[in-house]
Amino acid sequence: MDLKKNCIPQTVNKIHLTAVCGTGMGALACMLRDMGYSVSGSDQKVYPPMSTFLIQKGIGIQEGFCAENIAHAPDLVIIGNAVRKDNPEVAAVYEMGLPFCSMPQALNHFAAYGKKTLLITGTHGKTTTSALLAWVLFHAGLDPSFMIGGILKNFNSNYRLGNGEYIVIEGDEYDTAFFDKGPKLMHYRPSVAALTSIEFDHADIFTDLNHVNRIFKGFVDALPADSTLVAFDRDANIDQLVSNGTTHVVRYGRQATSSWRLGEVSISPPWIHFEVFKHGKPFGHFQSGLPGEHNLFNTLAVIAMANAIGIGAQDIAKALTRFESIKRRQEIRGVKRGITVMDDFAHHPTAVKETIRAVKPFYPNGRLIAVFEPRTNTSMRNVFQGVYPAAFDGADMICIRKPPLLEKIPADQRFSSEKLVQDLKNRGKTAWFFPDTAPIIDFLASEAKPDDLILIMSNGGFDNIHERLLNLL
16 A cells, blocks of 8 residues: 555645544644635534534534545545545545644644644543643633643633644544554653553554553653653552653652652542652642542542643642533533432443442532443453442442443353343342443433432444433422
8 A cells, every 4th residue: 555645745725534423533623724725524423412513613524434524625635544445435535635634743744743742641531630620720821722532621622723832732642544553652852741541452453461561661761851741659550661761751640759749638628638659758739629549549640730831839739629520521511300410431340449439528428329331442352340339339229231332242252241140149239231322321310319329431422312311200
């Protein structure tokens, strides 16, 4: 396959995005439109809210992939990582000899050029940490740009074009495109980067934890010598990667030897109060509305990164109290009959465990009812079959749905929701299996009581379960 046209020409006016409705691609399309480019797009799954959002931005969207979508001969075609090489638009790109690139290439060229990149990487916490950092910079008057994998409530957007010198980017370890199987995060050259955690995930592209470690090692080794890496101090995988690197490394967490250390913590709903030490000396007292120890560490990473570019403790503290969080991260969708319905993106066992652990103290008078839909390419595989049961230990009741797209996974690799429920029962938990969404809604409407928290975890829409349940309640 000829890759000579994998480039961005000097003069660009018309840009087409193949697979435009993804979170990152949609944000990039809007960025480019705001910068004055003529933007079009296509996707095989065109539906709200992304389709509506793009149309409101004046971006024409074509349903489905076909050569006619690029018959207007755009100056550049940006190809999403979900697009395969046998896509008809890809074939047309080669036939017409059109320049093309990946999303990270385009983001670097158009939005990040001339700016200092602040990059958040790691298996967990990327979206929350990136969003909080972007807000702290904005609140401090630094007018940042950002592109993040979740909708920031403070901006009602997952992207922003600012005039300041910084851009905040969520650095995904997933592969870049069919013509570039390296991770997206390798395309960025940050001035300051954070590494929050390393665990096995994305079982559809990574073979095991060693494979994931190699990806992050490549990233750490490639960091510019004048950059700073802010790295979590309670992760053995991170310890191995940063021990012999040439980059300036700043550790954060609980270790006494770390540059940034979390001090005393107290919970007074809806706030968590905590103190922070810098190089062993008090840096400040803060309060945050983000529940859970994992979010305290995410916040500590933000404090370290913000201070590294000159933002002081008082400005950081003010920003933390005014951060409105992110949609689909412990987001309260509604309260009916005294029953709270919460939406969360958790799908990895660690994320499930930490999310349950984080929110439970805020609902001490009722039960935590966990509702889980295994939907990612990893959670639909049996790679974590034996790990998931312990992740639900903090829940009082558990509802597990059958994976909705299980036929995509080879039969010998498929995750079993029925087995998970049986394993939960063997641990003494109250758990139920459901073949689809409708009976879950009926069950919850009849079973839930005032003061209960219904925590719904999925990386997808889950058949609009939140709104349907609230209507029935």
